[in-house]
Amino acid sequence: MNWVDRVAAANAAIRETGRWRSPRDLTGGGIETKLDDGRAVVSFASNDYLGLSQHPSVRRAAHEALDEHGAGSGSARLIVGARPEHRALEVALADWKGEEAATLFATGFAANLGVLTVLGGPATLICSDELNHASIIDGCRLAAADVAIYPHHDLAALDAMLAARGSRPAIVVTDTVFSMDGDVADVDAIAVLCARHDALLVIDEAHAVLGPDPDPAALAACAHVRVGTLSKTLGALGGFAASSRPIADLLVNRARSYIFTTASTPADTAAAGAALAVLRSPDGAARVARLRGLVDRIAPGHPSPIVPIACGTEARALDAAAALLEHGLLVPAIRPPTVPVGTSRLRVTVSSDHSDEQVDRLLVALDALGLHA
Secondary structure, three states: OHHHHHHHHHHHHHOOOOOOOOOOEEEEEEEEEEEEEOOEEEEEEOOOOOOOHHHHHHHHHHHHHHHOOOOOOOHHHHHHHOHHHHHHHHHHHHHHHOEEEEEOOOOOHHHHHHHHHOOOOOEEEEEOOOOOOOOHHHHHHHHOOOEEEOOOOOOOHHHEEEHOOOOOOOEEEOOOOOOOOOOEOOOHHHHHHHHHOOOOEEOOOOOOEEOOOOOOOOOOOOEEEEEEEOOOOOOOOOOEEEHHHHHHHHHHHHHHHHHHOOOOOOHHHHHHHHHHHHHHOOHHHHHHHHHHHHHHOOOOOOOEEEEEEEEEOOOOOOOHHHHHHHEEEEEEEEEEEOOOOOEEEEEEEEEOOOOOOHHHHHHHHHHHHOOOO
């Protein structure tokens, strides 16, 4: 079989399982958008949780950086140098996270790859929650370390893994908010375990717009790295690792996903900096509070803006998503291989930019389908 036939067979195998996927074309930004056939829809699919991608000051900052520096950064920062926006954003991110330094990466995916491959060296044990994001999974696979997967949220199993590792250095890595279920890790308890066992803690806070916010004392008791994205809470593009200065210096010198990747564009970087300034202002606090209130209308007490609606079968999830689209509501169906067989779901993501009327429409439509959070 030649390569043309191999690729054709692989594509055919995906189609035969009923799991063929392709991206949908949309026009316009923000919560209200249009499909490629011109139908207006309200999106409950975006991770732009605070609507900052559309904020006037964020858009203005991107325009100004584009006008001053052009569209691209030219090369990796160690080759071509950094723009002032890169330095300013790293300082602001470190201050936001209460760390000595922050290192920018082109994406959050690249940040996890960089952190885990640099720190997870030979003879190191990486302990990873079984529901961690794909970027963490791939970072573990690329690291030279041994990897142990502990059951979701099972801190007794994690404790036992760390106790049994012998003299090997250890890393514990976990999402703080898990991207498909919207549930949260007990970060403070994990930090206590890391301190007890002298393990490095790596937390991915990509979706933690509503928390959990780690206890500074618990984090200070163990070596740690806080990974985040610029594309969700901040509505731009990129990733970062906030850490001690020595870890940041090591990442700059060893992380292949930093060294060999063109730096984030000036416009994206400036947009993220402006979004962070909004987030830390009264406007940002009001947006977070509104988001909290909207989540409570859909799923009272749910800890994040990611609200899963259980469907079970793939067919039911796809049918429900199609029915919601007919009501002008864009809610994605999540199915294998993203989630295990039998756990297909709708993934509702809430933004502070959603209106009360739009949330009412969603609740009425879900009720008509017999679905609830």
